[in-house]
Amino acid sequence: MTARRRRPHRPRTPLTRSTARWLDNRLGAAGFARKALDKVFPDHWSFYLGEIALWSFVVLLLTGVYLTMFFEASTQEVVYRGSYEALRGVEMSKAYESALDLSFEVRAGLVMRQIHHWAALVFVAATTVHLARVFFTGAFRRPRELNWMVGVTLLILAIVEGFAGYSLVDDQLSGTGLRIAYNIAISIPVAGTWLASLFFGGEFPGDQTINRLFVIHILLLPAVIATVIGVHLAILVRQKHTQFPGPGRREDNVVGERVWPTFAAKGLGMFFLTGAVLSLLGGVFQINPIWLYGPYRPADVSSASQPDWYMGWLDGALRLMPNWEIRAWGFEIPNPFFPGVLLPGITFTLLFLWPFLEARFTKDREPHHLLDRPRDRPLRTALGVSTMTFYTVLFFAGASDVLAITFDLSVNRVFLILRVLLFGLPPLSGWLAFRLCKELQVWDRPGASEEATVPGVRAPTSGEEVRREIAPEDEREEPASAGVPRR
Amino acid sequence: MRARDTRGEAFVAGAFIISIVAALGLAVVYIAGGQTQLEGVFLFLALGGIGVGLVAWAKRFMPAGEETEERGRLESTEEEVAAFTADFEAGERLLGRRSLLVKLAVGAFGALGLALLFPVRSLGPRPGRGLKTTAYAQGPIRVVTEDGRFVRPAELAEGGLATVWPEGHRASAEAPTLLLRVDERELDLPDDKMEGTVDGIVAYSKLCTHTGCPVGLYQQAEKLLLCPCHQSTFDVLDGARPVFGPAARPLPQLPLGVDDEGYLIATGDFDGPVGGGFWDRER
Numbered sequence: 001m002t003a004r005r006r007r008p009h010r011p012r013t014p015l016t017r018s019t020a021r022w023l024d025n026r027l028g029a030a031g032f033a034r035k036a037l038d039k040v041f042p043d044h045w046s047f048y049l050g051e052i053a054l055w056s057f058v059v060l061l062l063t064g065v066y067l068t069m070f071f072e073a074s075t076q077e078v079v080y081r082g083s084y085e086a087l088r089g090v091e092m093s094k095a096y097e098s099a100l101d102l103s104f105e106v107r108a109g110l111v112m113r114q115i116h117h118w119a120a121l122v123f124v125a126a127t128t129v130h131l132a133r134v135f136f137t138g139a140f141r142r143p144r145e146l147n148w149m150v151g152v153t154l155l156i157l158a159i160v161e162g163f164a165g166y167s168l169v170d171d172q173l174s175g176t177g178l179r180i181a182y183n184i185a186i187s188i189p190v191a192g193t194w195l196a197s198l199f200f201g202g203e204f205p206g207d208q209t210i211n212r213l214f215v216i217h218i219l220l221l222p223a224v225i226a227t228v229i230g231v232h233l234a235i236l237v238r239q240k241h242t243q244f245p246g247p248g249r250r251e252d253n254v255v256g257e258r259v260w261p262t263f264a265a266k267g268l269g270m271f272f273l274t275g276a277v278l279s280l281l282g283g284v285f286q287i288n289p290i291w292l293y294g295p296y297r298p299a300d301v302s303s304a305s306q307p308d309w310y311m312g313w314l315d316g317a318l319r320l321m322p323n324w325e326i327r328a329w330g331f332e333i334p335n336p337f338f339p340g341v342l343l344p345g346i347t348f349t350l351l352f353l354w355p356f357l358e359a360r361f362t363k364d365r366e367p368h369h370l371l372d373r374p375r376d377r378p379l380r381t382a383l384g385v386s387t388m389t390f391y392t393v394l395f396f397a398g399a400s401d402v403l404a405i406t407f408d409l410s411v412n413r414v415f416l417i418l419r420v421l422l423f424g425l426p427p428l429s430g431w432l433a434f435r436l437c438k439e440l441q442v443w444d445r446p447g448a449s450e451e452a453t454v455p456g457v458r459a460p461t462s463g464e465e466v467r468r469e470i471a472p473e474d475e476r477e478e479p480a481s482a483g484v485p486r487r
Numbered sequence: 488m489r490a491r492d493t494r495g496e497a498f499v500a501g502a503f504i505i506s507i508v509a510a511l512g513l514a515v516v517y518i519a520g521g522q523t524q525l526e527g528v529f530l531f532l533a534l535g536g537i538g539v540g541l542v543a544w545a546k547r548f549m550p551a552g553e554e555t556e557e558r559g560r561l562e563s564t565e566e567e568v569a570a571f572t573a574d575f576e577a578g579e580r581l582l583g584r585r586s587l588l589v590k591l592a593v594g595a596f597g598a599l600g601l602a603l604l605f606p607v608r609s610l611g612p613r614p615g616r617g618l619k620t621t622a623y624a625q626g627p628i629r630v631v632t633e634d635g636r637f638v639r640p641a642e643l644a645e646g647g648l649a650t651v652w653p654e655g656h657r658a659s660a661e662a663p664t665l666l667l668r669v670d671e672r673e674l675d676l677p678d679d680k681m682e683g684t685v686d687g688i689v690a691y692s693k694l695c696t697h698t699g700c701p702v703g704l705y706q707q708a709e710k711l712l713l714c715p716c717h718q719s720t721f722d723v724l725d726g727a728r729p730v731f732g733p734a735a736r737p738l739p740q741l742p743l744g745v746d747d748e749g750y751l752i753a754t755g756d757f758d759g760p761v762g763g764g765f766w767d768r769e770r
Contacts, residue, residue, distance in 0.1 A: 038556075039556070040554045040555065040556035042552070043552040107517060107520070107521035108517060108521055108526055110523045111523045111526040111527050111530070114523070114527075115527075115530075143561055176700060176716065179660075179698070179699050179700065180698040180699070180700065180716065182699070183697075183698035183699040183762060183763030184698065184763075186618070186763060186764075186765040186766075187763060187764060187765060188766075189766050190766055192765055192766055193614035193618060193765050193766065193767075194613075194614055196614070197611035197612060197613070197614045198607065198608075198610040198611040199610070199611070200611065201610060201611045202611050202612055202617075203617050203618065203660075203661065204660055204661075204699070205660050206611075208611075238561075239561060240556075240558055248555065251558075252557065252558050253555050253556065253557055253558055254555070254556045254557075254558060255552065255553065255554070255555050256552045256554060257549075257550060257551065257552040257554060258550065258554050261545070261549050262545050262549040262550055262551070262552075265541045265542070265544055265545035265549060266541070266542055266545045266546075268541055269537070269538045269539070269540075269541030269542035269545065270538070270542070271538070272534045272535065272537040272538030272541065273534070273535060273538035273539070273542070274538075275530075275534040275538075276530070276531045276532075276533075276534035276535030276538055277531070277535075279527050279530035279531045279534055280527055280528065280530075280531035280535075281527075282527055283523055283524050283525070283526055283527005283528055283530065283531065284524055284527050284528065298658075298659075298660035298663065298701070299633075299650055299652075299663035299693055299701050300701060300703065301700050301701045301703050301715050301716065302715065304715070305715060305716060315717075318697075318698065318717050318733060319717040319718060319732070319733060320733075321733050322733070323697075323719075323729060323732065323733050323734055323735040324735065325735045325736075325764065327769070330767070330769045330770050331766055331767060331769070331770070332764055332765075332766065332768055332769065333766070334735075334763060334764030334765060334768075335697060335733055335734070335735050335764070336697060336698050336733075336763060336764075339733075340698075367561070369558060400718060401715065401718060411718050411731070412731060415718070415731075415732075
């Protein structure tokens, strides 16, 4: 009875399916989409570093849009009447007032601002560590020189974007940082004063500065960074990811997990985990407490003024540079030019050119899709470690005053120690890294006995090992290039 | 095997449940008036629950990394390159036949590009002399403290220090000035600079000659001014000569005098451009 009343059975297609069909009828996307689902990504913990940077950027966009709803990039002078007692009645710019208001008056505003700030710190940090991973594993070699350069561009953009962001707030600390930036700008030979005037809209501080930084920070650079990230990922997809050597892994294949569902689930999971950690940092760990710094007054400065971490090496270089200037015929190249413009210029130029410099040095211009283990390239690893040591010493020099207080030393003594370390530590750490690589190579060798790891005992055990030790670079050529497809 | 599966599923399910509960908690905290730390913790749990759930799900129940894909070749085949080149050159020949038009088009692009550069000029004024002068240049002018009071020489005790501005320019970022009173006999200045002091009161620009930070720390015993930004140190008695750190030039001195009513005045501008150096500073 009931069966007869029922309408003839028609299998209902779920809405998602019918939407997909609708789209495919108009775009013919099934073939492309299937290729995307089946794409294989190699799996290694270090491959997630870049992903952390990417997801931090997404968190930056989400929290940043929220903050933009409340922030007012105006230098107009107002008297604070908000709920933070200590600053009530103080004259300040509207920019600083609105930053205080979104921290204290807007519900969930402070957690958003702190997540935003932490995300910026992590964004640059993850980008830097990702760059180090790519460097130490040789992932920048042909055909990925292009994407290496795109990545270095992203690092520079991230640093500038971060600086523009924390300079917006117009508190005492950010104003001091901007003044230093202005003075570095005018230190550029010939064009410096013009560039500074065009950027700041006149002399420092200029009533245009905050507004221009705002446009750069919320519109220009985010759009550029998003585009460059898109290019970075597009090249990655086109060239397919590198992989570490292992069973079944060759130069001409990719072994890993397919996008659907494993890689997609892990990648999305990474986004939520990154967001989770940034939320915990932003909620529980205070960052950039602008209300303690007070509004920017050009004649004031607090001691222990440290910038965000990624500017630390530049601040340290400004401090450690001896007080040399070049003056001739009434013209001069002021001191800040050398640590403030020349050093970053050389740093990023060398970073850009590194894939080509290494190719020239090793004469290796073959494509590589299998990664190096850092220990198998002791020279490159040593160079990387020693370079990182150099910039780490500069980073600590950025806190020379804090170090002097912490260790109860005179500032003069701290400078002396740091200058010695700046040139002494890099060779030392490089040499140590080189030795460590060599020891690890011995450790790796099948049948390596315990005593083989003890220096001095190893050499006489076999002539073969001694030969390896002297010429590991040449030796690596053979297995590496064996699997390279040739035309 | 089965038990392990069940436990694995329970773990993932637990993570998602924590996320749901935390999300609800987040909403409750917001409605109750908001609390930064709780918001952070609940957001951490809500996002982290989903993250852990997804990753654990992938690790336990999804195909692990043993799929293989051929890389294929990146570069085009010679035939593809040849075909592309042929097509491109065919178009190029078509264009080349109208060489005058090509040249004019390039000229038009160039001219337009050049013309569009001019609006950049609107972004800021010509640097000019602004960097070399301050509000003190307008002649004898009283100095005022931050709260707007004029200063009598006697108000500044020996060893004392005050920050002053030219009258009517208290917000000026380029003119903050340090008044320091030292023992006149200890001052080691050339005669013409000595004339710019009043009863042992000497005035220097407060802006460091390195990167323009206010030189705000005064070691009274040694008569040293210290910049907190990069630790440049200046000797007050010796014309604010840099004695330590990256600064290479002394702080410019402001010539002081006393007007008819007994207040401190600046008789002219600083003896050099204030703040960090620049290309044509001495021109």
